[in-house]
Amino acid sequence: MAASPTAPPFPGVAPSPGLSWSIPGLREDPSMCLRCRSAQLLCGKPVCPLILRYHAFERTLPMVQGRELSGASPPGVFVGRYGYPKVSFGPLLSPEHGSIETLDTPEEWVGRSVAEVVGFRTGLVRGTSPIRVTDAEKPIPLLEDLQLLGLASESVESETRFRRAPRGHIALSDSAPPFGPSAPLDHLRLDVRKLDPHLDRLSSDTAANARTAVTELYARGVRVSRIQRAFSVGTLGRRGRRRLVPTRWSITAVDDVLSKQNLAKVRDLPELDEMRAYRLTALDNRWLIVLLPGPWRYESIETWYPETLWNPSPTEVVMIGDHEGHDGRTTYASIGGCYYAARLAVSESLLRIGRQAGAVVLREVHPGEILPLGVWNVREHARVALQEPPVRLPTMQDLGELIRSTFAIPLDRWLRQSAVLHDARTQRRLDEWVTPN
Numbered sequence: 001m002a003a004s005p006t007a008p009p010f011p012g013v014a015p016s017p018g019l020s021w022s023i024p025g026l027r028e029d030p031s032m033c034l035r036c037r038s039a040q041l042l043c044g045k046p047v048c049p050l051i052l053r054y055h056a057f058e059r060t061l062p063m064v065q066g067r068e069l070s071g072a073s074p075p076g077v078f079v080g081r082y083g084y085p086k087v088s089f090g091p092l093l094s095p096e097h098g099s100i101e102t103l104d105t106p107e108e109w110v111g112r113s114v115a116e117v118v119g120f121r122t123g124l125v126r127g128t129s130p131i132r133v134t135d136a137e138k139p140i141p142l143l144e145d146l147q148l149l150g151l152a153s154e155s156v157e158s159e160t161r162f163r164r165a166p167r168g169h170i171a172l173s174d175s176a177p178p179f180g181p182s183a184p185l186d187h188l189r190l191d192v193r194k195l196d197p198h199l200d201r202l203s204s205d206t207a208a209n210a211r212t213a214v215t216e217l218y219a220r221g222v223r224v225s226r227i228q229r230a231f232s233v234g235t236l237g238r239r240g241r242r243r244l245v246p247t248r249w250s251i252t253a254v255d256d257v258l259s260k261q262n263l264a265k266v267r268d269l270p271e272l273d274e275m276r277a278y279r280l281t282a283l284d285n286r287w288l289i290v291l292l293p294g295p296w297r298y299e300s301i302e303t304w305y306p307e308t309l310w311n312p313s314p315t316e317v318v319m320i321g322d323h324e325g326h327d328g329r330t331t332y333a334s335i336g337g338c339y340y341a342a343r344l345a346v347s348e349s350l351l352r353i354g355r356q357a358g359a360v361v362l363r364e365v366h367p368g369e370i371l372p373l374g375v376w377n378v379r380e381h382a383r384v385a386l387q388e389p390p391v392r393l394p395t396m397q398d399l400g401e402l403i404r405s406t407f408a409i410p411l412d413r414w415l416r417q418s419a420v421l422h423d424a425r426t427q428r429r430l431d432e433w434v435t436p437n
Contacts, residue, residue, distance in 0.1 A: 067183075069125060069160040071095040073190070074104035075152040078126050079232050081246035085134065089233075089244060090127035090185055091149060093158055100155050106225050106376030110384055114283055117373055122180035125166050129185045133244040136234025143233075143244075145190050150233035151203055153196040161187040198222050199230050206239035213237065214254055215261050224344070225376070228254045248337075251375060255340040262347035263328065267296055269350070272357035275393040277402055280385035283377060284368025287385050288406045289346065290399065292358035292424050298346065299323035299420040300339045300361040303409050317409060323419045337375040338363075345382035360420050364407045396425055 076092030094100050102108050103120045112120075129142060139147060149156055166181035198220045202213040213236040217227045232250035234242045245253065272293050280287040301321030304311035311318040322333040333339035342361045350356060361382065393399045404411050415421060 066165055067162045067186070069093060069095060069162070069166075070097075070158070071160075072097050072100055072155045072157050073149060074100050074102075074124070075149045075154075075156050075192075075229075076104035076124060077146050077150050077229060077233050077247075079244050079247050079250070080128075081248055083130075084246065086130060086132050087244065087246060088128045089131050089143070089146065090129055090182075091146060091158065091160075091188065091190070092124040092126055093160055094123055094125070096123070097157065098155065104225070104229075105223070106374065106380060107223055109376065110282070110380050114369065114373070124180055126180070126182040127160060127162065127185040127188060128182055131244065133234070136242045136244045137240065139234075142185070142188065145188060145192075147203075147233045147235050148192045148195070149190055150229050150235055151195045151199040152192050153194050153199075156193070157191040159187075159189040160185065196222065196226060199226065199235070203230065203235040206237075208236075208238065209241070210237035211257055214257050218258050218261075224254060224258070224379070252337040252340050255337065255344045255375070255379065259340060259344040259347045260328065262344070262351055263296060266347055266350045266356045267326070269354055269356045271295060272353075272355040275396075275399060276390035277393055277399065278385045278388055278390055279402075279406055280381055280388070282381050282384075283373070284366040285377070285381065286364040286366070286407060287381060288362040288403065289342075289382060289385055290360045290362070290421075291350075291390075292360070292420070294358050294424075295326050296350075296356045297323070297325050297358045297420055297423070298343055298361075299359070299418060300333075300335060300342050300363075301414070301417055302335060302338065302363045302365060303407075303413075304365045305367055317413070319409075319413065319417050321417055338378045341375040341379035342382045345379055345386055348383065349386035358420055358424065360418060362403070362407070362414060364409060366408075 071094045073091050073093050078090060078092055080088040082088070092104060094103060103124060109117050109120070131140070131143060135143060136147075162183035163186045164183055166183040198217055199222065202208065202217055205213065208216070210231065214227055214231060217230075218224070228247075228250050230236055231254055232245045232247050234244045236242070272291055274293060276291045278287075278289045278291075299321060300323075301319065303317060303319045305317060306313050306315055320335050322329075322335055322339050346359045346361065350359075363378070391402065393402065400411055403414055407414070415425075
């Protein structure tokens with residue numbers, strides 16, 4: 001429910017029927033790219049997305065001409081979702097040899113540019129093969145190899161033969177990171193030499209359900225991206241219940257499971273007694289994460305500028321958000337995996353400081369985010385922001401001024417969207433009515 005911007009304690013904030021923008025160069029004009037040809041950047045973006053994609057493929061395709069590919073896997077595996085329960089699965093392969101773990105380790109991408117991240121991912125070729133998700137229980141030889149790949153702790157040398165030459169197509173998703181060309185597999189040889197010992201042990205435990213396995217791996221310090229990979233290839237869970245899980249679903253499922261486990265502990269912690277805020281700017285995203293005194297409740301709001309990825313309008317800002325109360329939520333968040341990725345980062349921070357609190361994650365996406373990079377962008381940057389020294393805010397008015405100074409979008413628009421801030425502004429807490437002796 002949208003908050004009323006007229007409620008105190010934000011004086012002087014008037015509601016507005018909508019927010020329009022007049023930004024030079026942003027027009028509904030199908031001839032813009034032809035006229036621009038990347039020289040004038042008429043779309044308003046700092047880098048031409050078409051040229052970025054072209055250069056990424058320019059580096060990769062010459063190395064994968066023909067049907068044979070010798071190289072390595074980071075290790076990486078992708079499981080598609082179309083046609084479920086019969087899906088496409090296969091390895092992510094690079095024409096490079098040696099240690100290339102960074103190409104499929106989002107935890108190491110913080111501080112990189114969009115061009116670097118796209119370069120990492122479009123350098124990976126995806127081999128594809130059809131399979132039913134239930135085949136994870138009794139895998140065919142190819143799936144057995146890929147399950148081992150999903151448990152590997154280092155890059156794996158590979159020899160691949162495709163049924164045809166890989167074709168140039170960047171797969172883009174706001175959940176999973178992008179990757180480059182793909183082709184059906186004809187033959188695959190993998191040299192898996194070292195498994196992650198924690199993943200290996202849990203994959204052998206057929207009495208533990210998937211939720212237990214995911215939680216134990218996280219407690220032992222296994223990276224979230226590795227847990228997601230092992231979960232996706234069907235190596236976790238009880239005997240008779242193991243399934244391949246589409247990569248897009250596995251990412252959000254692991255973020256959801258881990259954040260719920262953390263929050264079960266957070267709800268037993270003493271309440272935070274002050275308001276704290278954390279700011280970060282990265283990949284042309286502006287972040288403000290606010291911790292509010294009181295019990296756990298959570299909200300994540302995203303605002304997309306005109307002509308950004310998921311907002312094709314040349315003039316209108318699009319804002320979307322979801323929230324939950326102290327007991328969590330029972331329905332899937334409308335903003336998708338980003339909601340759960342940020343919630344995991346927030347839950348980790350609260351455990352670290354030993355307090356429960358309300359949390360509001362505000363994200364303003366600017367045109368510099370020219371390609372979808374995956375929800376790792378949210379999880380890892382929220383983690384980084386929450387490790388910085390906080391800004392301590394004595395009053396809600398101070399929070400309002402911080403929102404004004406952080407974002408280009410006016411304060412009243414954020415207030416009308418936010419249910420948790422509305423509650424914090426209008427609800428008095430019980431301890432305010434108690435007079436100290």
